[in-house]
Amino acid sequence: MRLQLLPWALLALLAGGGAGIPPHDDAARVARYVVHQCDWGALATLSAREPLRGRPFANVFSLSDGPPGPRGSGVPYLYLTALEVSVQDLQVDANASLTVSLAQTPYCKKKGYDPQNPLCAHIIFSGTVDKVNDTEAVFAKLALFSRHPEMASWPQDHNWFFAKFNITNIWVLDYFGGLKTVTPQEYYNVTP
Numbered sequence: 001m002r003l004q005l006l007p008w009a010l011l012a013l014l015a016g017g018g019a020g021i022p023p024h025d026d027a028a029r030v031a032r033y034v035v036h037q038c039d040w041g042a043l044a045t046l047s048a049r050e051p052l053r054g055r056p057f058a059n060v061f062s063l064s065d066g067p068p069g070p071r072g073s074g075v076p077y078l079y080l081t082a083l084e085v086s087v088q089d090l091q092v093d094a095n096a097s098l099t100v101s102l103a104q105t106p107y108c109k110k111k112g113y114d115p116q117n118p119l120c121a122h123i124i125f126s127g128t129v130d131k132v133n134d135t136e137a138v139f140a141k142l143a144l145f146s147r148h149p150e151m152a153s154w155p156q157d158h159n160w161f162f163a164k165f166n167i168t169n170i171w172v173l174d175y176f177g178g179l180k181t182v183t184p185q186e187y188y189n190v191t192p
């Protein structure tokens with residue numbers, strides 16, 4: 001049975017991962033799905049440096065919620081260094097917002113959905129970026145390095161560390177009629 005399912009899962013991935021998007025009224029599952037499909041996100045911090053101090057600063061970060069496969073953990077893991085300008089913002093104020101979108105996958109282009117079209121599902125998170133402990137770092141490393149092999153060769157003297165986006169609020173835009181709210185509890189408890 002398992003062996004028969006495997007090629008279909010592979011086909012779905014090759015097709016752009018769009019085949020498996022959950023129904024739009026199942027917002028928590030849509031959020032989990034989009035996060036797992038995305039290899040990166042836009043992370044907005046509050047700038048800690050002049051001339052922008054206190055103003056929003058959006059930057060791109062590679063992320064992963066787990067190795068490739070049918071489902072992830074839902075936790076957006078990050079590989080960071082204090083040399084990075086946004087990480088310096090986070091050291092002053094760890095509050096941040098993270099956005100991921102199916103526009104980052106072939107799905108929306110294939111469907112003819114503009115990135116701003118809600119049908120091109122996008123998820124907005126609010127929370128904090130927190131370093132993970134050594135136990136969780138083992139999984140974070142597996143999640144990140146399996147999907148971002150280049151990370152293994154990033155300069156060691158930059159003191160990279162594993163972090164996660166600690167989600168406090170979730171908004172899902174996957175259909176007409178405005179933002180849907182999902183609680184972190186709903187997000188983590190759902191089977192994606």
Ligand SMILES: *[C@@H]1O[C@H](CO)[C@@H](O)[C@H](O)[C@H]1NC(C)=O
Nearest residue numbers: 090092093094095096128129
């Ligand atoms: C997040 O922002 C709130 C409101 O400004 C602040 O009280 C809190 O300390 C910040 N949290 C962190 C972890 O920096």
Ligand SMILES: *[C@@H]1O[C@H](CO)[C@@H](O)[C@H](O)[C@H]1NC(C)=O
Nearest residue numbers: 131132133134135136137164
């Ligand atoms: C590490 O963090 C995880 C996730 O927050 C937590 O469940 C676990 O208890 C922590 N382990 C240690 C040794 O602190």
Ligand SMILES: *[C@@H]1O[C@H](CO)[C@@H](O)[C@H](O)[C@H]1NC(C)=O
Nearest residue numbers: 127128130131132166167168
């Ligand atoms: C995640 O955020 C919650 C709520 O803001 C906070 O209580 C918790 O300590 C944070 N977790 C970590 C690992 O920093």
